[in-house]
Amino acid sequence: MDFAFDAHTEELRAKLLAFMDEYVYPAEPVAEEQRAQLASPWDTPAVVGELKAEARRQGLWNLFLPDAEYGGGLTNLQYAPLAEITGRSPHLAPTALNCAAPDTGNMEVLYQFGDEQQKKQWLEPLLAGEIRSAFAMTEPEVASSDATNITTLIERDGDDYVITGRKWYISGAMNPDCKIFIVMGKTDPDGADIRRQQSMILVPRDTPGVTVKRAMQVFGYEDHSHGGHAEVIFDHARVPVTNLIGEEGGGFAIAQARLGPGRIHHCMRLIGMAERAIELMCQRAVSRVAFGRALAQQGVVHNWIADARVAVEQLRLLVLKTAWMMDTVGNKGAHAEIQAIKIATPRTVVGILDKAIQLHGAGGVSQDFPLAELYASARTLMLADGPDEVHQRSLARRELKKYL
Structure with missing residues (x-):
């Protein structure tokens, strides 16, 4: 059994370890100092933008995505030791490399299931680190570990879908750079197959009827570096049918x-x-x-x-x-x-x-x-x-x- 990392992984590990020592660890106290001076604690400290620019310059960018056209072109086995290194500074390093949740998962969804227009409008700016995103699944009224419990409705109305529901602990939603939600809800709540009742749909943050109500604390932390974990209300938020990801029932x-x-x-x-x-x-x-x-x-x-x-x-x-x-x-x-x-x-x-x-x-x-x-x-x-x-x-x- 060979437990050694391949040459490409070792090269990236060396580069990333040096990046952490030279840029990330020194930036940790700087980010906190800058955040204290911001008009809103949810704004992004300037040093984060500097880290992102340097990471991109060094080729340490979108390492999580296996397609070399869009990301690092790495396998899971190659990416694992790199993600481990970023975990040493989990509130700064993943963001610096554009490898932070929930954006990574959302980019994977758009990459695998999005159509060309959805990729152009949302995936490309996410891959460029120009915007952030959130994944709206968890709800306060139900045990959301069982996705069939989801109560948010996604109802067809002509050429639109209307979204109504309440979500919470929606990571990243407090960040003003969060421009898009991927929302999971039910398009067929009475369907015979409980695993075909749900769908996913793209809802821009500025859609009328979308309210980011408050930041949820986690053990007393508001988690500013991750953009918080918000309660979000969808009150008859209306988006075009073209915002549906994949097909109805595919959520x-x-x-x-x-x-x-x-x-x-x-x-x-x-x-x-x-x-x-x-x-x-x-x-x-x-x-x-x-x-x-x-x-x-x-x-x-x-x-x-x-x-x-x-x-x-x-x-x-x-x-x-x-x-x-x-x-x-x-x-x-x-x-x-x-x-x-x-x-x-x-x-x-x-x-x-x-x-x-x-x-x-x-x-x-x-x-x-x-x-x-x-x-x-x-x-x-x-x-x-x-x-x-x-x-x-x-x-x-x-x-x-x-x-x-």
Whole structure:
């Protein structure tokens, strides 16, 4: 078995690691300082635009998209170690490379299912980093982990569709650069096939009837760097029938196609978050003295660091195996592995971050270290793209099927 990355991946890893050291890490405090001076906390700090320009100049742009005409032309296996590196600064690096959610998933949807006009109008400016986007699926009134519960209506009226519903935790929607929503709703709420009731449609942010009502907090954070997570009201918002993505009733299938790569991208970045936590743990352990000894001399600290290293190595192998399977047998063939990494990775990284916070004491929960914000992000990913329990249920049923 060959575990080495190919030459092209190693070249990109070296370039990206240098980019992180030279540009991204120094920009982290600058972005916070600039944000404090902005007229709105949802505006984008100038340093982010500078990072994007430099990343694009260096060819570190749209790496997530496998089509070389539009993106990096990389396989999932090639992209995995690069996404891991960006996960070390998850609130800045993915955006700098135009590889941040939810834009990546939305670009994949438009690339796979959009028509030529939709690609020209929305995909091209997204690929250029000129605009941002949001994916409107989750609703407060229903368990949205079951997409068949969605209650937002998409009703045909002549040459238009009329969208009515309430969404929340719509990532990126507070950002003024967010110009387009991909909305999931029901075009056939009484249809016999519950997986053919849903459709997806493009709704420009400035459409009459669309109201971005408020920012939802996540563990007290408004997540300005990601453009927030908004509650959005669609009150008889009217768009042309040409805004429908694919066909009526195709929304469920499109959602599944979108969420597969999204889940593995999250897991890739989570490993980078864990690596950053281990690095901070070690720096803290050798620099702090308690009860006459450096923390690095405390046995319990040894255990935390050793366990974290073992866990990260295990996760990385499982994520790389999943990426390889997605490349070789497709997303459907790798379904069980995608579920496995979605269960294991956030849960494990939350545990590593928890120990890193503990080692930092009061500093661990403060704004002076990135750990508290990383913890909030990782813990949220135990819910995002389907809660752990949904994936556990599906994976267990797949295992039991072999014996029934």
